[in-house]
Amino acid sequence: MAAAARVLHEQGIERTTLADIAREADVPVGNVYYYFKTKDELVQAALSEHTAHLDELTARLDELPDPRDRLKALVRAWVEQRDVAARYGCPTGTLAAELGKRADGTLDAEAGAVIRRLLDWAARQFREMRLSGANGNTDGADDPYDPYAPYDPDDLALTLVAGYQGMSLMANALRDPEVMTREGARLLHWLDSLQWASPENPLKHFPGPPHQ
Amino acid sequence: MAAAARVLHEQGIERTTLADIAREADVPVGNVYYYFKTKDELVQAALSEHTAHLDELTARLDELPDPRDRLKALVRAWVEQRDVAARYGCPTGTLAAELGKRADGTLDAEAGAVIRRLLDWAARQFREMRLSGANGNTDGADDPYDPYAPYDPDDLALTLVAGYQGMSLMANALRDPEVMTREGARLLHWLDSLQWASPENPLKHFPGPPHQ
Amino acid sequence: MAAAARVLHEQGIERTTLADIAREADVPVGNVYYYFKTKDELVQAALSEHTAHLDELTARLDELPDPRDRLKALVRAWVEQRDVAARYGCPTGTLAAELGKRADGTLDAEAGAVIRRLLDWAARQFREMRLSGANGNTDGADDPYDPYAPYDPDDLALTLVAGYQGMSLMANALRDPEVMTREGARLLHWLDSLQWASPENPLKHFPGPPHQ
Amino acid sequence: MAAAARVLHEQGIERTTLADIAREADVPVGNVYYYFKTKDELVQAALSEHTAHLDELTARLDELPDPRDRLKALVRAWVEQRDVAARYGCPTGTLAAELGKRADGTLDAEAGAVIRRLLDWAARQFREMRLSGANGNTDGADDPYDPYAPYDPDDLALTLVAGYQGMSLMANALRDPEVMTREGARLLHWLDSLQWASPENPLKHFPGPPHQ
DNA sequence: TATGAATGAGTCTTCATTCAT
DNA sequence: CATGAATGAAGACTCATTCAT
DSSP: OHHHHHHHHHHOTTTOOHHHHHHHHTSOHHHHHHHOSSHHHHHHHHHHHHHHHHHHHHHHHTTSSOHHHHHHHHHHHHHHTHHHHHHHOOHHHHHHHHHTTOSSOHHHHHHHHHHHHHHHHHHHHHHHHHHHHOOOOOTTTTOTTOTTSOOOHHHHHHHHHHHHHHHHHHHHHHTOTHHHHHHHHHHHHHHHHOOOOBTTBOOOSOOSSOOO | OHHHHHHHHHHOTTTOOHHHHHHHHTSOHHHHHHHOSSHHHHHHHHHHHHHHHHHHHHHHHTTSSOHHHHHHHHHHHHHHTHHHHHHHOOHHHHHHHHHTTOSSOHHHHHHHHHHHHHHHHHHHHHHHHHHHHOOOOOTTTTOTTOTTSOOOHHHHHHHHHHHHHHHHHHHHHHTOTHHHHHHHHHHHHHHHHOOOOBTTBOOOSOOSSOOO | OHHHHHHHHHHOTTTOOHHHHHHHHTSOHHHHHHHOSSHHHHHHHHHHHHHHHHHHHHHHHTTSSOHHHHHHHHHHHHHHTHHHHHHHOOHHHHHHHHHTTOSSOHHHHHHHHHHHHHHHHHHHHHHHHHHHHOOOOOTTTTOTTOTTSOOOHHHHHHHHHHHHHHHHHHHHHHTOTHHHHHHHHHHHHHHHHOOOOBTTBOOOSOOSSOOO | OHHHHHHHHHHOTTTOOHHHHHHHHTSOHHHHHHHOSSHHHHHHHHHHHHHHHHHHHHHHHTTSSOHHHHHHHHHHHHHHTHHHHHHHOOHHHHHHHHHTTOSSOHHHHHHHHHHHHHHHHHHHHHHHHHHHHOOOOOTTTTOTTOTTSOOOHHHHHHHHHHHHHHHHHHHHHHTOTHHHHHHHHHHHHHHHHOOOOBTTBOOOSOOSSOOO
16 A cells, blocks of 8 residues: 555556556565455555555644644645655645546545545644634624634635645646745744734734745 | 647546547547647647647736736636636646656646746736835845745745645645635735735735635 | 457357457457457457348248248258357357356347347248148137147247257267257258148148157 | 356356355355366366256156156256246256367366266166057168157157257247246157157157147 | 465557558 | 558456465
């Protein structure tokens, strides 16, 4: 499964032959089929592998006391992978993109699930941040652009993960790991800036885009 | 070329056969080879097609007097494509991701070039924005987190395009066009918020992520 | 198609590879797939080939004025094929038997159809025989063993074709062409004996089984 | 062995994998190989199984005092199996047909042997019938169509078994158990009609095909 | 004896590419 | 320039058979 995850990430699903995976795993081709009845099952296994990696990572991050620190540590972990990302993109993201091209949507639902899992974890952190720092303001929930409205943790999570996917894809397309560093710094800065804005407490620090 | 661009976007490079493209273009297979000697040349043609589309779009946007409006119109154009993006992702982005998996890097340089072209156009707009609105502060260029440092147009462009790629990929992975709407709104809001911050002019409006 | 029919008959469906057929037809394997998208389509083509042969044969027989003579000529044609039958069995029969083992019943319905076509032709001949020779007795249609009841052409046809299939299979299993000769003679004799029995016209000649 | 016989009959030799047989027998695959060194040995075992069934059946029939009754009971036993025959054909017959397609003739000799064993038993019965009913006429043995010539028990046996194989194959090809019923009735009728014809004792009853 | 994993040769099928007309 | 057939090199998948335990 590790071999499959690695090779599928590096070469993409379609360009990876079973022989590639078998060679990487150092087993004969036929034996691969003893464990995985189809190539699709191998892709699924690779997806599971990524899920497992993600779970392991978030479990480690969960040990940090502050949810904001957890999120920042996550971003730092992403940036550390910058060379891989610049060469092959985000494993889950590129897998999802490839699976999305299929007519039969069995597998891409699973790719979406992996991403949703990350989304959920991040949303949980954002929700916890609110608990410790919220001013309880729930007015204006109807106006999504009210700067004093409470944050929606799901939206924040979406922004975070989309940010990761975006920077991975750009780093990959431009073959430049520095993209990860720069955009990663922006995300860290953004995470730091998140706080409840109120008329008495206007946002002074620029929380979103980079202003380097 | 249009047929190639369309089918390659929808099915991905590897899953698309020449027969698919020929059928879509309503010409016999042999004829395709009269114009394109290899499949790679067809991919290249599709890439050119996307470049042409992009040039056409930016040319139209260039007619708007205000560079900020041009960028906002670009974002709106992206959001309008939300259904396609949710189904197949960003044409250039997914193409680049697929080409990035290749050992031979002939074509993915070209995919990168298309994205860089977009990046350049956006940076030009940001640069223009600065020209019309900057306070001339170039201090602190060394400190990327100095909130009063001048923006780097290239970085802003990177953030913008990464934002687009990220939201496209997320919309695609989650099969949810609404992702485009939400993240697009955030980008618009962000574009609106961009201005020179200074001690006398602190940022009052939340410029980054949405907080509903 | 001729090559497919021949090889499939000789080697059976499962033991015949596409390479076998391609070699026999003296075309490269890939080219076979230009005309037949799957192996099953090739089997179907072989079936059509057999149908065509059958049609050709019956068309020739139809030129004989007497229906009884047509049937007898058919039996003689079968006997002439005794060496092939002893080696490989009846083409249609063995094909039908093999197809009958499949879970998916798409093709074996077609095999059945070929046999039914033969059955229909034979029944037509028997019906014609009745028209020219019947005594009009329709009594006792309820008693299938009333020796004076009129013959049912469909049953006669079934008996004839079953006789052919039986003798082919026995010849094949025993690898003995003489089986075809002996049983063929019995069928001829039986065809000759068919006439309307009545109390005034008791059957004197042994019409059914062999009594050599 | 029973599992092998059953599955090989239902699926055919080539479409049956060792895993199928192992699963049906509820033993692990490796274990099958402890008892049967090759797949061919399994086929042979299935053939033995059929022989054993046949021996058991004929032994039971041998208890009947009249040889004609034994043969008629055999036909009735065949007809009772009509549903299996309509679905999968005669076990021995289809096996023999499949084995006949092989280049190497080791096994199909054995399939022929099973059928010959049946032939021999039937011939024995016919011979016994003659002993008890013959008029001793041995004239005209040279003229196979002399209606007063003595029957050849081997030929009668061949006709009987060919009749069985033919009706099984037709029932299978047409997927219609009623074929067995109709042709079975004809065979019974035929068995009943068998007697020595002589000028003084012309055949009054229609002995051959049904004429309803 | 029993077990389940290992092995690799062989089969169907696809497809980029070529080519004769 | 157009066309449709030809070609063969892969690639997914199967399965009889072996083998270590």
